[in-house]
Amino acid sequence: MSDGDSKPGDLSSEFFQQMVEAVGVGVGIYGQDGRYIYVNDSYAELFSVTPADLIGVAIWEVAPEVDPDTFDAYWDSFADGDTRQAETVHEYSGNRVPVATVTTQRTIDGAPYHFGTIKDITERKAQEREIQQQNERLENFAGLVSHDLRNPLNVAQGYVDMLQADIDRDELTLVDNALERMDSLVSELLQLARTNTPVGETDPVSLFDTVTKAWDSVATIDADLRLAGSDTQILADESRLRELFENLFRNAIEHAGADVEVTVEAQSDGFSVADDGPGIPPEERDRVFETGFTTNPDGTGFGLNIVQQIVTGHDWEIQATESISGGARFAITGVKTVD
Incomplete structure (x- = not known):
């Protein structure tokens, strides 16, 4: 390992203050010898110790994935400004804590340091x-x-x-x-x-083509489908997106009747599915996605929960609102489009 010794005095107090105020989480800094020269209270509290207890402790004594025999190679693999993220486990003083870390190498006054933020993800x-x-x-x-x-x-x-x-x-x-x-x-x-x-690979998918396929696979009886807006290509798992529409269409028919009119509208940040049925009472709109919750005695209460899980799997958001005609409207946002 390197012989260079890093001291807290090598870094200005102004730097420490600005750094800690900026991140607001656990902070640890170690030098080229691999030993901590600074930790804040949030980091030390993870192990029920004080910051002074960790000063001079080697990083490999806290982060077992760091091998002391290969530390020099690990250090040299960083270029100034390099940032790396990881999820690991830090151990010290009998405490074992799952953490998410962000480590950046910075050179201050000619001396390189590793500046790490640590967040408890227990x-x-x-x-x-x-x-x-x-x-x-x-x-x-x-x-x-x-x-x-x-x-x-x-x-x-x-x-x-x-x-x-x-x-x-x-x-x-x-x-x-x-x-x-x-x-x-x-x-x-x-x-x-x-x-x-989990939602699988996402690819460019025609929104309206998927809507049409989903509509054709559901027993829509006398229901009508209307497409509004311009068709667009969105990034999605096509089979799961189709499953989402199938469940929303069944939900509309189940609650609004066999002759319901369903409107799927493409929007700049997603799409919506609305019907002209009786709608959802405001006090129940936050509950409709719960497993088993249904206002229809013949319903299962699974359909909208499935919809929400598909939405969440795509990192989208969904909200139950009221349609223009007073029926139910489900707005899905956060959808990425393809130019």
């Missing part, structure tokens, strides 16, 4: 693990439902179809409707499980 990592576990449980449950319910449902439906060919009874119609309802629940549960998989 909570985010815990949330990611929880989401992953929930998704795994959901997939397992969906698979169980698919295998254990599909077969008896198909058998029951087959018998009902046979009986309806010979017997005209209202009770058989009620049974048939109940079986269709159960089949719909199973289908949407499986779809919900698949929706938890």
Whole structure:
């Protein structure tokens, strides 16, 4: 390792003050010998120590991924002004903390330093693990439902179809409707499980072509589709975008009726889907994307939650509002277009 010793006095107090005020997170600075010459309170608090406890400590004693035997090569791999980001784990004084780091090499008064900001991501990592576990449980449950319910449902439906060919009874119609309802629940549960998989590669996609394909794949009965604005190419996972429209169209028919008029409008930062139905009461607009929430007794409450997950997977945003005719309108923004 290098013999050069860096001292806190090499950097002006004004630099420290401006730096810490600018970032507002954990800050650590180490010199060419790999030892900290400065840390702020936020960084030291990650390990339940004081800043003085970390001064002189080598970076590899805190960041295990830094190898002391190859530190010189690591240092030399930076050019002045280079910035690198990483998610890692810092350990010190018996504390192990997942962190996101941004490290930049800067030369001050002729001496190079590594200036790092460190953010505690413990909570985010815990949330990611929880989401992953929930998704795994959901997939397992969906698979169980698919295998254990599909077969008896198909058998029951087959018998009902046979009986309806010979017997005209209202009770058989009620049974048939109940079986269709159960089949719909199973289908949407499986779809919900698949929706938890990440959005795939995004490519330029024709908005209106995707809308038309989605409309053609839904039982729209007497519903009408209207396209407004100019067709545009957007960056999206085409299959998931089509799935988004299919769910919004089903939602419109389910809540506004078989003769609903649905308008898909292309806009500068995204698109919207509106209908001329009864609309969504203002007090319920924030809840419509919750799993299982529905105002229709025949609905599953999965469709709009699936829509939101697809939107989130694309880093878009969605808002439930009111259409010009007083119906429901879903505005999707943050969509990237292709010139």
